[in-house]
Amino acid sequence: MNIKSRIALHLIMWLVLVGLILFVLAGFTLYWTLEEISKVQSSRQFESVGLQRLIQTIEVEGEDVHFDPELLEKVRDSGGWLQRIDEKGYVTDAFFTPPEVPSYYGPGQLTAYWLRKSPFPYQLSLWIQEKDGVVHTLLYGMTNRDDDFLQQVIEEAEQKNNEIMLPPSIQNQLKRKAGWVQLLDSKGAELASFNKPAKAIKDFSVEELALRSIYPDRYGATIVSHYDQKSGQTWVLSYPLPGTTPGEEPLLKPESKALFIGMGMLLLSAMLVFGIVSYFFGQRFGAPIVHVLRWLTFLRGGKYEEPANADGVPLSQDKRGKRKRKYRIYQDVIDSMDSLSQTLNRNEKLRHETEQLRNEWIAGVSHDLKTPLSSVKGYAHLLGNAEYTWTTEEVHTFAKIILDKSAYMEDLINDLALTYRLRNGQGAPTVELVDLNVCTAEAITEAAKHPLYPEGCIQFTPSAEPVYMLVYKPWFQRIVDNLVANALIHNESGTIVSISVQAVESSTAVLIFSDNGSGMDEETADRLFERYYRGTDTESRTEGSGLGMVITKALVEAFGGSIEVKTAVGQGTTISIAWEAEQPPRSYIGC
Structure with a gap:
């Protein structure tokens, strides 16, 4: 049920409830008003209205008959008396009856007294009416003092x-x-x-x-x-x-007074009902709206969370974390607000991270370019100084150094840009399903072409069965290049790098790089994936920009994998990369 239907249903229920309450109040007011008017009429004409009300209020318990004490009091106040007569003319009940009044009436005798055809010291009124299957005959007599x-x-x-x-x-x-x-x-x-x-x-x-x-x-x-x-x-x-x-x-006339009081009671009761209903209606429908408006104010102020009470519990939830009843009607709105708050919170964190990455990138570029740029600038000053005369060989040497530093700065800028892109959460442009055995062999062949690597320094052991995964080949080649370079360039000559592919329970693909080099101490291993954790020398630099391992880790994580280092001084280094393996389609024929 959507929010429109829920609101419509709740409004109908409230209106029906108010209508029922007003109907009951109107019925009670009408009953009270008619009773008051009847009392006025009975006091004015007791011989007709009063006797009728006496019969209406009679209660019979076995052979006992009970009359309304208030009406009997009016009989006494009027100076009259009352008798109840059975069908044979005998008096069964009498109130305030003088001694001279008979206790039995014959049919002709009662009629003669009633129609004043026979002398009788009292003025008589007769009322005959049936109630609950019993015929009641009341005789009311009075003298006008x-x-x-x-x-x-x-x-x-x-x-x-x-x-x-x-x-x-x-x-x-x-x-x-x-x-x-x-x-x-x-x-x-x-x-x-x-x-x-x-x-x-x-x-x-x-x-x-x-x-x-x-x-x-x-x-x-x-x-x-x-x-x-x-x-x-x-x-x-x-x-x-x-x-x-x-x-x-x-x-006011008595009837008007009774009607005025009745209408006043109904009006006041209706106002009270509407006041109470309005309060609960406001709490039921208005409080959640105010809560949402306050929530929007929080969002506008950069506070991306739902308003909570003093205990930190969101106002729309109870202590058990369930939605309170009055907030359930706006469940869709509150869920949307919660989703919006989470999205804005994530975006704010991402914005801070992006800002931090941007600042780090700018600082990194400024710092990393400063050293090679100083070398370029220095040699340029030497060449441009008219006081010195340089030989052709020296000019070629300076030019080679400047070209080398320029290439280094270009590589550095490209690596920094890639690092920024990866840390900013941007994935690979495209991926394809490949056999990790085949792609690793191809990447090793390409990496072995480096002129500084001796022949036979890289050994490869594929898995017994094909292992499939989704990769972007240029990035995968960069991973292999960086890990091979880390093993061969930073170790003594003669170091052998062993690369193997393994499948763990057919759901995980593992790529392992092991070398028999000098290994690393604990501090170096812990900081292996940090930027520039090596010495820098502009005259004779180590191969690379100093970002190789940082980029390697970022590329592995971009493929949804993880990387782990195991090493010790004098025992070589083993780097393991784990990815989630994929199931190849039936039409797959190779890398």
């Missing part, structure tokens, strides 16, 4: 101008409850009042009085009214609801 108190006020009140005069006992009772009384004319205009708040309504329309009587919680006051048919006047008794200011309407 405020109606009785208003009737007492009407009987003892006297109107004096725009005031209502009441006995002290009634006044105290009204003031204790912060209630007030108003007398209205036939059009609803106020004629007189007692203890009315300044902000209380003065004139009532038909709709106003009806709505305030049915929905007291909307207007912050309970209203009881009495209409006198003879005079056409209306008496109004008002009490403020708990928690409200007498005469003032609440800012």
Whole structure:
């Protein structure tokens, strides 16, 4: 799965998770809001909504029936009572029931009381509903105490101008409850009042009085009214609801308040969810991006490694070296960054090595050319000095020395260039598959043509079977030339060089150079492949540029091989070269 698919999948998962959380929150908020509105309606009209909620909250355990204690408390607060009746008319459960209330009702008796066709001291409400296969019949009875108190006020009140005069006992009772009384004319205009708040309504329309009587919680006051048919006047008794200011309407109606709180809860919960999700989303998706940006800053500053913690562990990995979960989504990017860091680090090291090699090469050229150039310059000055007269023979001698030094400088420059090329990691131009026996024999024949080598000083022993490897012939010839020269030129005359080819387990080709010369001490052997480890004399130099063994080792390594020296003073020297052998193709016919 590529990075686009992983990011898309993670985004979908996060969105689904957020959607589920918001769905649950919305469901909970809706349930809570409906419950609050139901409570408001039950407190306003307990005879309908309250009885319905009582049946909805009934819990039956065997023959025991349990009611919601909070709803039963509302029954008591309303001054009413509650009975549960079975199908035969017997009361099975009763709460706050006065003694005069029957414990059994006949079918006609209950209907007559309920429809007020028979005298009954209480106003009845009946609710029948089935729940869990059981039919529940609830009977709710109540007396309106405020109606009785208003009737007492009407009987003892006297109107004096725009005031209502009441006995002290009634006044105290009204003031204790912060209630007030108003007398209205036939059009609803106020004629007189007692203890009315300044902000209380003065004139009532038909709709106003009806709505305030049915929905007291909307207007912050309970209203009881009495209409006198003879005079056409209306008496109004008002009490403020708990928690409200007498005469003032609440800012929010109960239903609106419940809805506002519910929406506020949903909004705050959604904001909290989005905040938490945003934080984790940022940690999940943003932290790796910040990590990569910081990594890029490191690369720009020349620090080619991944940012790590105080313990040196890369931030994208745990202590066991495994990728942390939040970084796995950007696995491709981090792997690419790691590969880029390693490449830049290698390139930086290579650049330093190349710079060092270049400086060494320049220093080597400057140093190595200085000595022969001084000789050329000296002889040129001698020839150009008019104070001296040179014979033809002397001029020829000087010219030969200058030519010899020039050839030496040319060889030196070529050897230095080859050394620089090999140390810079440049391989052979082309390679070909050859039989090492054949190519070694050809190289020995070419090397033996040197005029300083006596005849028969080089002996060759091939392997019993062909040994194949990939070589670049000019370089291979240079290896043989250098090793033969090292053995013959730096030893006494009469030294014999024995060269042999061996195959080790058909996977390794070994080329061995052995001589019976004077050998070398340990220091000389250790420094054999260093530059110029020999004395220099511009007048009579040793054959070569002094870079032969350095070049030999570099050429061997360029072919993927290794070189080893075994020697001791007075015991000769053996140099072994090992390469990886190749399997020849079927069409191979020779070198």
